[in-house]
Amino acid sequence: MGKSNIKRFFTNREKPAFIAYITAGDPTYEKSIEIVDALVKGGIDMLELGIPFSDPLADGEVNQRSAQRALNSGMTPERCIKLVNDIKAKHKDLPVIFYTYLNLAAYAQDFKKFCAAVNGAGLDGLLLLDLIPEESREYREEAEKNGLGLVALVAPNTKEQRIKKITDYASCFVYYVSREGVTGKRKGFAENVEKKINIIRKYTDLPVVVGFGISSPEHVKAAAESGVDGIVVGSAIVSKIQKIADNTGTVESLKKFVSSLTEPL
Amino acid sequence: MQTSKFNDYSFPDNSGHFENYGGCFVPETLIPALEELEETYKKADKDPEFHKEFNYYLNNFVGRPTPLYFAERLTKYLNGPKIYLKREDLCHTGAHKINNALGQALLAKRMGKTRIIAETGAGQHGVATATVAARFGFKCVVYMGEVDIHRQATNVFRMNLLGTEVRPVTAGQKTLKEAVSEAIRDWIASSGSSHYILGSALGPHPFPLIVRNFQKTIGEEAKKQILEQEKVLPDALIACVGGGSNSIGLFHPFIKDTGVRMIGVEAGGNGEKLGEHAARFSGGRLGILQGTKTYILQDENGQISNTHSISAGLDYAAVGPEHSLLYDLKRVEYTSADDNEALEAFQILNKIEGILPALESSHAVAWLLKNHKQFTKDQTVVINLSGRGDKDISQALERINLEV
Numbered sequence: 001m002g003k004s005n006i007k008r009f010f011t012n013r014e015k016p017a018f019i020a021y022i023t024a025g026d027p028t029y030e031k032s033i034e035i036v037d038a039l040v041k042g043g044i045d046m047l048e049l050g051i052p053f054s055d056p057l058a059d060g061e062v063n064q065r066s067a068q069r070a071l072n073s074g075m076t077p078e079r080c081i082k083l084v085n086d087i088k089a090k091h092k093d094l095p096v097i098f099y100t101y102l103n104l105a106a107y108a109q110d111f112k113k114f115c116a117a118v119n120g121a122g123l124d125g126l127l128l129l130d131l132i133p134e135e136s137r138e139y140r141e142e143a144e145k146n147g148l149g150l151v152a153l154v155a156p157n158t159k160e161q162r163i164k165k166i167t168d169y170a171s172c173f174v175y176y177v178s179r180e181g182v183t184g185k186r187k188g189f190a191e192n193v194e195k196k197i198n199i200i201r202k203y204t205d206l207p208v209v210v211g212f213g214i215s216s217p218e219h220v221k222a223a224a225e226s227g228v229d230g231i232v233v234g235s236a237i238v239s240k241i242q243k244i245a246d247n248t249g250t251v252e253s254l255k256k257f258v259s260s261l262t263e264p265l
Numbered sequence: 266m267q268t269s270k271f272n273d274y275s276f277p278d279n280s281g282h283f284e285n286y287g288g289c290f291v292p293e294t295l296i297p298a299l300e301e302l303e304e305t306y307k308k309a310d311k312d313p314e315f316h317k318e319f320n321y322y323l324n325n326f327v328g329r330p331t332p333l334y335f336a337e338r339l340t341k342y343l344n345g346p347k348i349y350l351k352r353e354d355l356c357h358t359g360a361h362k363i364n365n366a367l368g369q370a371l372l373a374k375r376m377g378k379t380r381i382i383a384e385t386g387a388g389q390h391g392v393a394t395a396t397v398a399a400r401f402g403f404k405c406v407v408y409m410g411e412v413d414i415h416r417q418a419t420n421v422f423r424m425n426l427l428g429t430e431v432r433p434v435t436a437g438q439k440t441l442k443e444a445v446s447e448a449i450r451d452w453i454a455s456s457g458s459s460h461y462i463l464g465s466a467l468g469p470h471p472f473p474l475i476v477r478n479f480q481k482t483i484g485e486e487a488k489k490q491i492l493e494q495e496k497v498l499p500d501a502l503i504a505c506v507g508g509g510s511n512s513i514g515l516f517h518p519f520i521k522d523t524g525v526r527m528i529g530v531e532a533g534g535n536g537e538k539l540g541e542h543a544a545r546f547s548g549g550r551l552g553i554l555q556g557t558k559t560y561i562l563q564d565e566n567g568q569i570s571n572t573h574s575i576s577a578g579l580d581y582a583a584v585g586p587e588h589s590l591l592y593d594l595k596r597v598e599y600t601s602a603d604d605n606e607a608l609e610a611f612q613i614l615n616k617i618e619g620i621l622p623a624l625e626s627s628h629a630v631a632w633l634l635k636n637h638k639q640f641t642k643d644q645t646v647v648i649n650l651s652g653r654g655d656k657d658i659s660q661a662l663e664r665i666n667l668e669v
Contacts, residue, residue: 054437054568057446057555058292058453064436076566102290107552108567130290130553134280155294157457166293180294181454 002147005124006172009046009095010207016224017045018262019209021099021234023066024049024083025075027245035241036087038251040094042258043265047087048127048232051080051100058129060184062235062242069245077104077114081121088122097125097151097172102139111142119146125172127151133169140169151175154200156190167204173229174200179212184235186213189222197228221264233261271521276590281470284593287586289469290553295449298456303471305376310478315371322367323482326400327357329364331483333490333647338617345642346500348633350650351487353511354622360652361483361511362393366462368479370397373460380404380459384448386413386441386507387578387625388420389652390464395429397462405429408447410440413577420656438571441581445555465508466585469556473586480514487647488518495645501526504649505628506599507543507578509585511651520596527596529588530632532574533603539564543572545584546592546599552583559586575604575660576624578652602631608664610634611654623652624660 010017020039025032036047052070056063077100084096098105098118105114105128118126126148131139136150143150149172154163157180167174176197178190193210200208210223211232223231240257243249276283289299309315323329332355336348353361366383373381381403385391391407398405407424411433414421421431437443445468452461466476484502491499502519504512506529519525534542542548545560552561554569562570562582574580591597602610607624610631614622622630629648640646654661 055442055446055554057449058294060450068436071568078566101553103553103561103563103569104567107550107561107563108565129292130556132289132291132293132296135288135290153293155292155296157297158293159297162296177292177294180456182450 002119002124003149003171004147006095006149010173010229013229015265016228017209017230018043018265019046019048019230019232020044020237020258021048021050021232022237022241023052023063023070024080025052025070025073026066026238026241027069028073029075029079029083031244032083033086034251035254036091038255039258040091042255043262044258046095046097046230048097048099048234049080049084051077051098051104053101053104056101058182060182060235062238063183065242066238077108081117084118084121084123095124096122097127098123099127099129102128102130106139111139115142115146115148119148123148125149125151127175133165136169140171144171153177156180156196160199163200164203167200167206170204170206173207173209174204175232176200176208176210177212178210183212185215189214189219193223194226197226217260217264220261224265271523271596274520276587277470277474281474283586283590286559286589287470287473288558289556290558291469291556292453294453295456295469298452299469299471301376302372305372306471306475309372309375319368319371323364327363327367328355329482330486330490331355333487333494335494336618339614342617343634343637346637346640346644346646349491349499349645349647350620351483351515351647353483353649353651354620354626354653358389358393358396359655360389360393360623361480361514362390362464363396364482364514365464365476365479365510366390366393366397369460369462369475370401370403373403373462374401376460378403378458378460380406380455382406382448382451382455382459382461383464384408384441384444385464386444386580387576387623388413388417388656389578391431392420392423394462394464395424395427398429399427406451407431408434408444408451410434410438410444412439413441413444416577416660417656440577442569449555465510466513466587467508467555467557467583473557476510477513477517477587480510481517483511483514483649484516484518487515491645491647498522498525499647500640500644501528501646502649503528503530503629503632503646505530505579505625505651506584506588507532507581507625509588511649513585513587515647515649516591516597526598528632529597529599530628531599531601532576532579532628533601533606534573535604540571541573542601543574543579543581544601545582547601554583557583557586559589560584560592575607576628578623578625579628600632602628602635606631606635608661611661612665620650621654622650623654624657626651
């Protein structure tokens with residue numbers, strides 16, 4: 001479990017991993033389990049599970065609404081951890097990481113308890129969205145103690161001299177945010193991704209994944225060609241879950257959509 | 266002696282920490298913009314030309330220094346202490362907010378930005394930002410919660426007159442907190458061309474430092490003025506605390522003067538239950554919200570709590586990080602006044618002094634009305650009258666039954 005599991009997962013992969021983002025508990029706890037089953041059938045390789053937060057300042061409208069639905073259904077950080085447990089029981093080889101704002105992980109209870117609990121549930125890594133390397137020491141140490149890797153974010157406007165600082169703090173993989181702006185769909189795939197990925201690789205041997213704004217099979221194909229180790233799709237999947245929530249879509253159609261995204265890989 | 270403890274007071278440190286508070290907790294995408302801002306500010310702060318320009322506009326555009334006015338009738342009414350009002354309500358655009366908006370507009374100019382983003386609660390910071398945007402020729406977008414848009418309709422119109430686009434925010438509680446998130450989202454996508462003028466001593470480093478330093482002119486003036494008029498430092502300073510910019514502006518130049526009591530008045534709202542008030546030091550605990558580590562009103566799951574105050578400007582779940590430190594150090598006494606007490610103070614200041622205070626500032630007045638007996642007749646207090654209440658008239662009309 002944990003960091004070593006992620007390492008094993010990325011080692012000797014022949015093609016980039018497909019990583020799906022969903023908000024835990026959107027629209028309900030039970031439905032999330034069903035949705036994960038469909039995602040796995042659709043061919044995803046890893047799950048990025050968002051803990052819903054009342055004030056998600058890095059998220060676009062689709063993910064904001066998703067968080068709201070999950071909160072309305074009674075989701076708490078504690079229940080998210082339980083959900084990891086349930087998902088792992090059914091899909092023991094599916095790596096699962098949390099995507100969360102630091103307040104939920106470190107200040108709902110305390111970070112020590114949080115890390116111990118998620119480790120116990122079998123979580124493999126943590127993406128702490130609002131944690132920058134300069135502030136990361138205490139959190140990183142605690143995560144490491146529990147065998148949890150931290151995912152570090154590099155943005156398109158990150159200066160090269162800063163990339164080393166960021167990759168030094170990462171212990172799980174590096175997430176290249178291919179777009180400035182918040183999460184959400186975009187028309188085309190971002191430019192210069194390959195170039196940026198190569199710069200990141202100068203400073204780290206960790207896997208590098210790309211995300212933000214990837215929403216179609218064409219985007220996935222373009223992302224794969226940029227030589228990344230993984231591709232994250234979030235809002236596009238969450239949009240389909242929104243349809244499930246308001247009864248205009250089905251879990252089956254979500255599965256079909258995800259299959260269309262994983263197919264090019 | 267306690268004095269020595271504060272003689273060395275020098276916060277934040279280089280990375281923006283007020284001991285355990287403050288810092289910088291943001292998505293990586295914002296780092297280049299925050300670094301650019303910090304660098305620009307540090308250079309400007311060392312540049313006499315910048316201060317010359319800032320002071321020129323403070324004096325000639327904002328109308329500084331604002332008077333420190335002896336409230337003779339209120340003093341008599343309470344039978345002491347001697348009450349002085351720092352008249353930030355007389356600033357151009359009606360509140361202290363313009364001090365910071367002006368300073369940051371000058372920084373935006375130095376950075377070569379063409380567009381300004383801001384959030385607003387009561388509308389005062391929005392109006393101040395729209396005003397400096399008009400004056401210096403920036404395009405300007407202000408995010409405002411839908412609830413606040415209704416509470417402060419005249420300020421929305423004022424911003425429009427100034428050429429600013431007001432974008433309604435419909436998420437969550439539809440007030441200041443959501444407006445801040447939306448402004449940050451805009452900035453994440455536009456920081457190359459846009460500067461975000463954050464309106465309070467909040468948010469990620471370097472904002473708490475910059476906003477405080479642009480606001481501390483309030484305290485510097487007040488200190489000079491009280492020494493001229495009373496020959497001694499005041500016994501107490503009283504200010505309302507929302508995010509905490511008017512209060513830190515008044516308090517900061519007095520931190521080392523430990524004989525001066527400082528009283529920060531938060532919004533007690535409708536009651537003590539979580540969600541009914543915005544008194545972070547009564548019901549809040551450590552957390553991270555919108556870039557800073559500080560006292561925050563949140564539930565047991567770490568979800569940020571709703572807040573309530575009759576004054577939109579105090580209606581916010583987090584307090585500026587320097588206040589959290591001053592609370593821990595016991596340098597500032599934090600307390601609260603509720604909606605009704607603020608409304609009563611609002612009326613008394615009108616009736617007795619002929620001054621219409623903002624509902625925010627009325628909280629500071631309310632504290633003294635309730636606690637004036639803590640002082641002797643000869644003692645002196647300074648209340649920061651952070652803004653004027655024209656914007657609050659229609660809301661007051663709904664709540665106050667005048668028997669004329």
